[in-house]
Amino acid sequence: MNNGNLVLIAESSSNGTSLWQSFDYPTDVALPGAKLGRNKVTGLNRRFISKKSLIDPGLGSYILELDSNGMLSHKRRKPPFVVYWSWSSSKFAYTLLLVLNGLLGSDPRTNKGSLKPAYVNNNEEECFTYTSSDESSSTFVSIDIFGQIKLNIWSQAEQSWQTIYAQPADQCNLLAACGPFTVCNANSHPFCGCMEGFSPKSPQDWEVDDPTAGCVRNTHLDCTTGYKNTTSSTDMFHSIAHVTLPSYPHNIEDVTTQSECEEACLNNCSCTAYSYSSGRCSIWYDELFSLSQTDGIENFSDNDLYLRLATRGMQSLGENNKVRSRIVIAAGIASCGLLIFMLMFWSKKIKWCGVPLLGSQGSGGGITAFRYTDLGHATKHFSQRLGGGGFGSVFKGVLSDRTSIAVKRLDGARQGEKQFRAEVSSIGLIQHINLVKLIGFCCEGDKRLLVYEHMSNGSLNAHLFQSNASTILSWSTRYQIAIGVARGLSYLHHSCRECIIHCDIKPENILLDASFLPKITDFGMAAIVGRDFSRVLTTFRGTAGYLAPEWLSGVAITPKVDVYSFGMVLLEIISGRRNSSEAYTSNSYQAVYFPVQASSKLHEGDVQSLVDPQLRGDFDLAEAERVCKVACWCIQDNEVHRPTMVEVVRVLEGLQEVDMPPMPRLLAAITERSDVTSICSVRSAFLQLSVMGLGWELETSKQISWLCLSLHYCLHFVQRLSGLLFIWSVLIDDPLITRARLHCSQWRLLLEKNQQLELDDKNQFVRTLLNLFL
Known part of the structure; x- marks a missing residue:
């Protein structure tokens, strides 16, 4: 068949009934159209089983199946038996399909979502399958010899198969992927290796990338159990630093020191290793599984494992280390001599030509x-x-x-x-x-x-805020950009070892590759430049217009400041213009704040009027409403009311419903006190201040920006044509409104009051104002 299915049809059959087909008996590969599941009539169960090795197509250690109980599971079928995950197909099938559709639809390598997964459950069968609407591309799903489930696509440019998705992403996350007494390192090739004092149990299998048999000791332990269960042992321990500890530990109570923990292991001939950390003693019996280690300056774990070895094994290990040391020293001396000669030659003949010096300056982490x-x-x-x-x-x-x-x-x-x-x-x-x-x-x-x-399509702002009709972003592209940015932030906040707060999410920091796949830049800059982002605005200014209110409240910030900024970016993606716009006429100045319009129109059910008119109505109304709701939840004044980025991703992918968000207090205050969108026309809700001075610069001099000092004050400023900087402060709790003028003279700020100014903390207000502009 054209889909790769080998079918046997009876010669006398007039309706083409098949006697046998290869899709009913899948191995480790699933082509488009293949099914994972069971035939309720015949009882046939179609399941995927990994191969034993690269050259042995026999049954391997891992299986993916939909069993008779309707459980979709990924498990190990050889000792040690383990189920990695198991889902009820009747409960989670459609959730899984939504996740897969979102994943495949957002990856440009799948040709705009040409791959479509499906779930079938009727009187005849229950199964999962997938189809491809693009006949020009080749695709297959596989479960490899190490248990990874992979989606592979043929790349015409590279002329090779590329894995665009793998679950789990790290081979070392699979239990016993390398067999007993091994160390798994995902950054090495091969990623499996024997522990010190051990050798491969089956070297011929290791040569064909089948390490599942693991390793065996080079020297047997010296441990005997005598009269009344007394134990005699001369064994010693070899430390393996910075590893994830093996599976199935046994915790020993009433142990307060490392020496007591070591003794507890020595007193049991079945004990093969121990670990002692923070007052906790753990020991392991018999075989050790799932020990992993990573390279780089910062290791994956701070745990140390103490491996039990025979004394003779420790001595041979020491001798091997001495031999290695001599080899390293000799090689180092020879390398230094060669390097000196080459530097002397190059310094006279040629200049450096822009070639990166790998390791010469101490690179780490693959950079x-x-x-x-x-x-x-x-x-x-x-x-x-x-x-x-x-x-x-x-x-x-x-x-x-x-x-x-x-x-x-x-x-x-x-x-x-x-x-x-x-x-x-x-x-x-x-x-x-x-x-x-x-x-x-x-x-x-x-x-x-x-x-x-380098991102060939530049930053998002270059595509949103321009008038060139030939490069207008379509709605589908905008929606995928929104989902991609949300996924990137969710990864930074929730999937890294330490939460990373970006602190400056804006269109300028969202870059687009050749396929308009969004990529966040400038993440992790807090640590790199050595700034403390847990402090207030004086240590980091961010970008006005995207700053969350808590930046100026003096409290420690959380990932919710990124959520607020992301909400502001979402609104700009919807409208195709800056959230703040301004217009000058001969008689007036008008400033329009889009978040006020967005929140009001959303509650009125008029989302269509908010979408970029350049799209000429070519957009998905349901998606637009969903994005608008998410944005308005993200820009809530109180960070507790904002969603996490994980929740944002789920909503944008259609996996979670979202309620109508309340109007933020600041926007509500503006809406209630104004019958038009012009901020300048808001009656009695603003304190007008004019600031004059020399040398004052404002990065967003042509834009309106909002900065909230607390739940009481929010500053709004814009540079006028005359050079004067006008500031309005929203007094949310509506105390007495007054008019005042600020002067800047030799870095001193004087407040001239025409009448009493009722503010709960005037000094803090003035100090913060100084931090903003000086």
Whole structure:
């Protein structure tokens, strides 16, 4: 058949009834049209089982099936038996389909969602399947010999198969993927290795990437149990640092020191290892499974495992280490001599030509350390500026292998070299499809530069806030951008080892690749430049117009500040313009704040009027309403009322319903006190201040910005044509309104009161105002 199904049909059959088909007996591969599930009539169960090895097609260790109880499960079918996950198909099938549709539809490599998963449950069968509407692309799902479920697509450009999705993402997360007495390292190839003092049990299987048999001891333990169960042992312990501990530990109570924990293990001949941390003693009996370790400056775990070895094994281990040390020293001396000769030769003949120095400056986490001169050559002496922000300027460059890069030259980085390298290496380990990849860095003297992958379609603001009709973003593209940014933030907030708060989400920090896949940039900058984002605005200014109210309240910030900024960005994605717009006439000045309109129209049921008119009505109304609701929840004044980014992703993917959000207090105050959208016409709700001074600069001088000091004050400012800066402060609790004038003279701020100003903390108001503009 054209779909790859091998079918046997009886010669005498007139209706084409099949006698046998390969899709009924899948192995480790599922082509489009294949089914995972059971035939209720015949009892046939179609399930996927991994191969034993790369060259042995026999039954392997892992299985994916839909059993007779309607449970979709992924499990290990050989000892140690374990179920990795199991879902009730009747309860979670459609939820799973929504997740898969969202995942496949957002990845440009699947050709705009041409892959469609499906669930069938009728009187004849219950099964999962998938189809492909693009006959020009080749796709298959597989379960590999290590138990990973993978979606593979043929790349015409690379002329090879590419895995675009794997579950679990890390092979080391599968129990016993490498067999007993092994160490799993996802950053190594092969990723399985024997523990010190052990060798492969079946070397011929390891040669064909089948390590499931694991490893065996080189030297047997010396442990005997004598009269009255007394134990005699000369064994010793070898430490393995920074590992995730094996499965199935036994906790020992009433142990207060490491020596007592070690003794508890020695007194049991079945004990093979122990760990002692924070007053807790854990020991393991017999075989050890699922020990994993990662490379890099920061390890995956701070736990140490003490492996039991025979004394003779420890001695041979020491001798091997001595031999290795001699080899390393000899190789180091030879390398130094060769390096000195090469440097002397190169210094006379050629200059550095922009080639990254791998490891020469101590790269870590899979990123490259560059020389400053290399980046100077790559960027043509920093001549092509792409943009800039609060952390520094960004320049376009090209490496010697023709890789396009974006080089960010940091301003005001306060960290020392060692800490900077550690933070950069940590950020370099963060990998997500919706985060810009950090390629490398430069750290020479006081110079601090970061090297990123270059995004060919630039930043989101360049596509939203322009009038070129030929490059208007379609609604489907906008919606996928919204989902992609939400996924990236959700990963930073909830999936990293430590929560990463971006602190400056805005269209300028959302970049688009050639397929308009969104990628967040500038994440992790707090640690890199050495700023404390748990403090108030004086340590970080963010971008006016996207700042959450708590930035100026003096309390520690949380990931909810990113949620607020994301809500503001969502509103701009909907409307295709800045949230704040302004217009000058001969007689008046009008400032329109879109979040007020969005919240009001949403409650009136008129979402259609909020969508970018340049789309000419070509959008999904249900999606637009969903995005608008999410945005209005995200910009709630109280961070407790805002959703998490995990919840935002679920709502945008259609997996969770969303209620009508209440109007934020600030927007409600503006709406109640004004019958038009012009902020200037709001009666008695504003305190008008005019500020005059020399040398004052405002980054958003052509935009209206809102900054909330607390639940009582919110500043709104705009630079007028005359050069005067007018500020209105929303007094939410509506105390006495007065008119005052602020003067700036030699960095002193004087308040001239025409009448008494009733504010609960006038000094804090003035101090914060100084921090904003001086």
